[in-house]
Amino acid sequence: DWTPNAFVQETVDDLKAKLGDDKVVLGLSGGVDSSVAAMLLHKAIGKNLYCIFVNNGLLRKNEFTEVLEQYKGMGLNVKGVDASARFLDALAGLSDPEKKRKAIGNAFIEVFDQEANLIEDVKWLAQGTIYPDVIESVSATGGPSATIKSHHNVGGLPDYMKLKIVEPLRALFKDEVRRVGASMGMDKDLLGRHPFPGPGLAIRILGDITAEKVQILQDVDAVFINGLRDAGLYDKVWQAGAILLPVNSVGVMGDERTYEKCVALRAVESTDGMTADWVNLPYEFLQKTSNDIINKVKGVNRVVYDISSKPPATIEWE
Ligand code: XMP
Numbered sequence: 001d002w003t004p005n006a007f008v009q010e011t012v013d014d015l016k017a018k019l020g021d022d023k024v025v026l027g028l029s030g031g032v033d034s035s036v037a038a039m040l041l042h043k044a045i046g047k048n049l050y051c052i053f054v055n056n057g058l059l060r061k062n063e064f065t066e067v068l069e070q071y072k073g074m075g076l077n078v079k080g081v082d083a084s085a086r087f088l089d090a091l092a093g094l095s096d097p098e099k100k101r102k103a104i105g106n107a108f109i110e111v112f113d114q115e116a117n118l119i120e121d122v123k124w125l126a127q128g129t130i131y132p133d134v135i136e137s138v139s140a141t142g143g144p145s146a147t148i149k150s151h152h153n154v155g156g157l158p159d160y161m162k163l164k165i166v167e168p169l170r171a172l173f174k175d176e177v178r179r180v181g182a183s184m185g186m187d188k189d190l191l192g193r194h195p196f197p198g199p200g201l202a203i204r205i206l207g208d209i210t211a212e213k214v215q216i217l218q219d220v221d222a223v224f225i226n227g228l229r230d231a232g233l234y235d236k237v238w239q240a241g242a243i244l245l246p247v248n249s250v251g252v253m254g255d256e257r258t259y260e261k262c263v264a265l266r267a268v269e270s271t272d273g274m275t276a277d278w279v280n281l282p283y284e285f286l287q288k289t290s291n292d293i294i295n296k297v298k299g300v301n302r303v304v305y306d307i308s309s310k311p312p313a314t315i316e317w318e
Helices: 004-019 032-048 063-073 084-091 097-116 131-140 174-183 211-230 283-296
Strands: 023-028 049-055 078-082 122-126 164-166 239-253 256-269 300-305
Touching: 004 032, 004 164, 004 174, 023 032, 023 097, 032 049, 032 122, 032 174, 049 063, 049 097, 063 078, 078 097, 084 097, 211 239, 211 256, 211 283, 239 300, 256 283, 283 300
Parallel strands: 023 049, 023 122, 049 078, 122 164, 256 300
Antiparallel strands: 239 256
């Protein structure tokens, strides 16, 4: 029978045997999978695990600093790399969703390579790939969903990085990953985090990306997500976030007519992201959240709630 404790024991033993005194590099994303993979490797090889946490400037508000501190608190050998400007540059003028994904994927590989090359004699690349990623990437090479969206979680190593790959979570589902993390004593909030896409807020800002739009969306998203936490709703939702629409609409403030941005809120229930239902959030919660967003975030005068399920809609808007 599968138990998280036995899995940790076995995996740590296997990793020790396989890696010996080799150095391993791993990209942390702030998400559950890469964090749990890092903890397993840390248990097995300690300081020989070199973690790199890249700020692409498209993370949630304050996330880079807070999560970096959390990683350090866990004892991980982690380097934070703030590459926000580089990603914004790479995104300038792009509004096609797939072009934005590609630009972000390429910028990430460049930054990661540059950092990995600073680690002398590194032999392995560790990844937090889980079983559903394996399935999705198989279908992405030819299945019917191949051209819908390109995901960047799997594969994608440039040739000149001759690293061997180690993926300790490759056989696990998300809930098993969380149980493995819990059995290693990892923080509940970190393990309970909603999934967040690699391209981050870039695919929740419809159209082209600017620093100003990122900041507006970070502020809106923070009001929404903190509100979910305060209302005890965060753990009842599989994934939630806000979307900045490329639409201005008329509003009124005092005696003034406004013409400002509109945001959509999205919250879904799902088990694996392949299908999803919109969540029936309480009206009182939506009412308060809408007021808070419009009062606190300058430049937004309208909030709508997305009531579409997947399929036929997707979870993200891009
Ligand atoms: P969709 O929008 O396809 O999303 O219904 C399903 C799940 O995948 C996440 N997602 C991504 N994750 N890179 C990622 O790492 C991406 O390009 C990407 N696009 C969507 C999405 O947040 C949801 O959890």
